[in-house]
Amino acid sequence: MKMSSARYLAASERSAFLPGQSSAIRFFFAAVLTLAVAFSTGAMPAFGQAAASDVRRHVETLASDEFEGRLTGSEGAALAADYIIGQLRSMGAVPLPGQASFRLPFEIISGVNDTGSSLTLRGEASDQDFDVQGADQVQGLTFSDNGEVSGAVVFAGYGITVPESQGYPYDSYANLDVEDKVVLVLRYSPEEVERETQAILSGYSNLRYKAMRARELGAKALLVVTGPRSLNAGKIVPMRFDSAAAGSGIVAASISGEVAAKIFEAVPNGSLEQIQEELDAGNRDATGFSIPGLELTLSVEVERESATGYNVVGHLPASNETTAIPPIKPYVILGAHYDHLGRGGFGNSLARGDEIGEIHHGADDNASGVAAVLNAGAALAGMKRDRAVVLAFWSGEEMGVLGSSAFVEDPPVPMDEVIGYINFDMVGRVVDNKLTVQAVGSSAVWPRLMEQSNVPVGFDLQIQEDPYLPTDSSSFNNSGVPNLSMFTGTHADYHRPADSPERINYEGLEAVARFGALIGYHLANLGEAPAFVQVERSPGQQAGExxxxxxxxxxxxxxxxxxxxxxxxxxxxxxxxxxxxxxxxxxxxxxxxxxxxxxxxxxxxxxxxxxxxxxxxxxxxxxxxxxxxxxxxxxx
Amino acid sequence: MVTRSVYVVLFVALCLSFAGLPVQEAEGQSSGQQVGEAPEYDESVLLSRVRQLTLEGNRAGEGYFSPDGTQMVFQSEREAGNPFFQIYVMDMLTGETRRISPGQGKTTCAFFHPVTGDIEFASTHHDPLSLEMQREELEFRASGQEHRNAWDYDPEMEIYVADADTGELTRLTNVRGYDAEGSYSPDGEWIVFASTRDAYGRELTPEEQQAMETDASYFSEIYTMRADGSEQTRLTHVPGYDGGPFFSPDGKKIVWRRFQENGMLADVWTMDLDGSNQRQITDFGAMSWAPYTHPSGEYIFFSSNKYGFANFEVFIVDFDGKKEPVRVTTTDGFDGLPVPTPDGKQLVWTSTRYGATARQTGQLFIGNWNHEKALELLEQAPPRKSSSDSR
Structure with a gap:
């Protein structure tokens, strides 16, 4: 496999220097030369100045208050899409083949609420009877199924099962029969075990994972309590927005410490605190037990609001009319997400104090990437290209690369016709002339294209092989498309309202756009399609959620x-x-x-x-x- | 354990010589990085906007410029099937790169003719065994072994010149022995180069025979010839590796590096074109090599491991070697083979500052060069000390 791809590449590299390519390259460099000279000498000709002021205009517009932080599905995001479409039209881009519009819709879950979950206990003795509702006592977990279930209660410790492959046997369900029962577990993972053990256990303490495990074992419902010895003791699990909030196949809710204490009244020897203490010490024999004489009825009502997000995608058709043979893989895609966090209400904001609830402007994240793609697109529009260049602006990235995932799952152009994808996410904070290029391991063609493209631009490139990135390029990596992602580094304003336009390095941003345009140009005129390389994930990345x-x-x-x-x-x-x-x-x-x-x-x-x-x-x-x-x- | 064989790995080659080094480099990094006194300044005093120039392939080095600075010729291992260096020309405006050597066998040490734009370099492609050697090297690598000596002073190495317009090759040397490390005089009339030809076609003494088996570079001496290959003349006669010669910008001197007979220590030397007036310019008692004169003629760049066996750094020294050299680079990893652009405003060198693996053994870096500051620092430098003073 590796051998054959290496040969394939060698052929493609040679063909790039065939005489047929040279005229296009020469044409192109007439244009680039002016830019290159301008950049190195500081004497900017008109074109260069226009390019630098363009990126500033794009960022200042998209990151303005009017766009309200461009939350996916919001009015601000719609305004941003309008702006981008206007720019696409002005550079001569058209909707993708077979698409009537630049806007490509996809469904998202935009919010989740508990609309009246309740819990009822019926015991052998009537003083055990207990009825409770209200979000401070019982609240559905974001991924819960809706419904009402009844059953006996089984306490299953932290509800953690470590797979055998991890070499640390730990199973909260050992010797427990939970079929058709309601399982009660502690939130988080044992508190006082050795660090290494905790690292393993915490890898399986995600609530979704706990719910999945309970469901696998036939439980009717999962109840979660934040233990008295844990941080946030007794508190309900907040209904964090969870973009992948589809039902988990089980009714699941969080209960207060008060409700848990009521349930534990039925346990003859020991309070929840004592039991947790034993579990926290890492005693693997301290597993769960059935709670005798109780029938618990749990009713969960969770309402998910769905909304429509829009990717904005245009394309610049191939411009080399003289090319006799259509190129292999006729599309190059340049992309950047245009959504951001709105006012930061959905859990991934890092706003503090007075900032909370303010507009998160997202100038660097990722108005900068949008500006880079728009500038690169405008440059590429005027260049001879054997391939079409697709300019993609994703929404739903901050919620978990939803827009680009939707695009590759139901692709308007087949993924095997895409020669490569170049991503721009947070490229407005160039410091010390450094530009980080990530996912370079996804194809052996990248070093050559980067070398060639960087000679006239002159970045101090920081190369990273890893393609498993928290940005849209990962969607293309998952689809087997060679991909790159440009990044100028994180900063103290990350995911805060202070990520504002005046902190952008516009000269640097313009250079990022130029560098991206050059790579796109070379990719658009490659004689062969470079092979995709599947980079192995490192163990730390495999541990899961x-x-x-x-x-x-x-x-x-x-x-x-x-x-x-x-x-x-x-x-x-x-x-x-x-x-x-x-x-x-x-x-x-x-x-x-x-x-x-x-x-x-x-x-x-x-x-x-x-x-x-x-x-x-x-x-x-x-x-x-x-x-x-x-x-x-x-x-x- | 400091043995000769370790050193052999270090000076494996070339006009200035660089190959196989970073394996040692990686080992050296954990130990002696902080040996010697640190300079009072950071390299940003002399170098700015430093960046990696070549990215493709396993390694690249020895970048030399056309007189107008728009082209750079360099050597790189970057094509599947050949594990040895080939010669490429990079257009410094567009970034476009093309190979000008045949693609087969080993090549090294290219240099632009200052008038015609022809490019001289050394190659073994005529050797019927060269493809076999490529295969062997690839198999050797596939076996997972590491090289002890990547550069073998192949006696098939001969100097060629590639025509600027047609790319056609003309062979200039035709004597058994390693002929390489060539460069043109400023008027383009002459080539100065290194050759081990003296060790071939005659009976070797037992001592010489042993030197031949451990390190053939021992026999390398400096020669000149006309640009057409005629009048090949030997200039040096001292045992030990004489190599990496270049003309000074005024064409009146030859600058080269001379290894001591033990092959461990080297210094920068200058001499007249007839081999007279040989003068030692550096005296660190270390491996100081890869000299190249700034276009102003005022000072010579070189690299030395003065601050740690595997920690090569770039230095400058006044052309007459009257003062103590001034350190240029201050970044961890190998920094060597420094060559300025023809306008003297930029410096290109080979570095492992962004990491080196067994195969990734250095790439070309470029930065803006502060000539005025360099002159100032040289002016302030104390008179040259002798290495024997400190020992």
Whole structure:
């Protein structure tokens, strides 16, 4: 497999220098030369100035208050789509073949509410009878099925089953029969086990995973309580917006500590707190038990609001009329998501204090990417191309790459006709002339195209092979399309209202657009289609969904550059990392007793830390090793 | 364990010589990075807007410019099927790259003719065994082994010149022995190069025979010839590897590096075109090599492992070697083979600063060069110390 793809590539590389290509290349460079010279000398000709002012206009418009943070499905997003369509029209782009409109709709879940869940207990003794409703006592989990179920109650500890493959046998359901029963479990994972054990257990503590496990075992319903010894003790699980909120096939609800205590009155020996204490110590024999003499009826009513998101997609048809043979894979796609967080009401906002509820402008995330694609598109519109260039503007990215996923699942152009996808997500904060290019491992063609494209642009490129990224390029990687993603690094304003247009480096952004346009141009004129390379996922990425880390450290990872360790792109003001003396540029090599060689190690290490429990951090600053103590706090 | 064989890996080759190094580099990084005094400044004093110029393939190095600076010729391993360097020309305005060597066998050390734009380089493609050697090397790599010596001073290496218009090759040397590391005089009339021809076609002493078996570069000496290959003349006669020669910008001197007989220590030297007036310019008691003169003629770039066995850094030294050299690069990893652009305003060099693996053994980097600051620092530099003073 590898061998054949290598040969394929070798052929494609050679063919790029065939005489047939050279005229197009020469034509193109007439245009690029002016730009290149302009960039290096600072004497900007009219065209260059127009290009730089264009990116500024795009960002300032899209990130203005009027667009209200461009939340998917909102009026602000519709305005953004209108603006983008206007730009597409003015550069001569048309809707995709077979599409009447630039707008391509897809369905999303835009919100979820509990509309009246309730719980009833009937015991052998009448004083056990208990009826409760109200969101502060019983509330459906976002992914719950609706319905009413009754059954005996089984307590199943933390409700965690670790697969055998993990080499750490742990099963809350060992020796329990939960078929047709209501299962009650603790939220999170055991609190006092060793860090490594906790890292394993927390990997299976996600509530969806717990619900799936209960369903597999035949349970009728899952009840979750936040244990008295845990953070947020006794509190209901908030109805976080969950974009993938389709039903989980089981009725599932969160109950208050009060309700749980009522249920535990039926347990003869021991309170929930005592039982949790034993579980928290990591005692694997301390499994669950049936709660005698209780019949529990749970009724869950969860209402999901659906909405329509719109990708905006146009294309610039191939412009080389003289090409006798149609090219292999006749589409190049450049894309950027145009949605952002609105006012940040859906859980992934990092707004603090006074900022909460303000418009999240998303100038860098990702008005900058939209501006880059629009500028690149305008440049490509005037170049001779053997292939069509598709300009795609995704919605629903912040909710989990929903727009691009919908696009590749039901593709308006077949995915095997796409030679490559180039993504732009957060490209407005060029610092020190650095541009990070990610997913380079997805095809062997990228280094050559980047080398060639960067000579006239001159970025200090930071190359990353990994294509498993939290952005739209992953949708194309999943579809076997060679893909790249441009990124200028995260920052303290990330997912906060302060991500505003005046903090954008417009000269840098214009250069990103030019670099992207050049790669797109070379891709559009390649004689052969480069092979897709399936990059193996690292073990840290395979662990699957995890409950969001509860402890807050205030570190901002720098995703650029593949250093040994985790380089900090910054620290949050007043956060634990800042208090510990960490600063931008420090490279964390050990965190809470674990070696850190990459961001996955770091993520893994993060899951083991606890609120208010100091941990040792070893880091490199200017090549020297330092140690400090960081005390994580509860996430606000 | 510091043995000769380790060093052999280090100076495997070339006009300036670079191959196989980063395997050692990786080992060296954990230990002696901080050896020696750190400079009081950061490299950003002399270099700005530093960036990686070549990205494709396993490795690239030895970039030299056409007189107008619009083209750069370099060597790179970047095509499937050939694990050895081939010669490429990059258009510095468009980024377009084309191969100008035959694609078969080994090549090295290209240089633009300053007038015609022809390109000289050394190649083994005429050797009937060259394809066999490519296959062997690829099989060797596939077996997962690491090289101890990637550059073998192949006696089939001969100097060719590729016509600027037609690409047609003309062979200039025809003597058994490694003929390579060539470069043109500023007027284009002459080529200075290195050759091991002295070791072939005569009986070797037992000592020489042993040197031949461990490291054939021992026999390398500096020669000149006319641009058409005539008048091949030997200039140096000192045992040990003399190589990497270039003309000074005024065409009056030859700058090269001379290894001591033990093959471990090297210094930058200058001499007149007839081989007279040989003068030692550096004296670190380290491996100081890869000299190339700034177009102003004021100072010579070179690289040295003064600050740690595997930590090569770029330095400059005044052309007469009267003062202590000034350190240029301050970044971890290999930094060497420095070559300025013809206008003297940029520097291209080979670096592993963005990481090196067994195969990824350095790529070309480029940065803006602060000539005025360089002159200032050289002016302030103390008189040159002798390596024997500190030992």
């Amino acid at each position: 995890r409950d969001a880390a509860r402890a807050w450290t205030g570190t901002i990872p720098d995703f650029g550059g593949e250093v040994e360790g985790l380089r900090l792109g910054g620290v949050m003001e007043g956060g634990p990392a800042e208090e510990a003396g960490l600063q931008k540029g420090d490279v964390i090599v050990e965190f809470a007793g674990q070696q850190v060689t990459n961001i996955y190690d770091y993520t893994y290490a993060l899951e083991t830390v606890k609120v208010d429990e100091p941990i040792k951090v070893v880091y490199l600053r200017d090549g020297e090793r330092h140690e400090t103590v960081l005390t994580p706090r509860a996430r606000q």
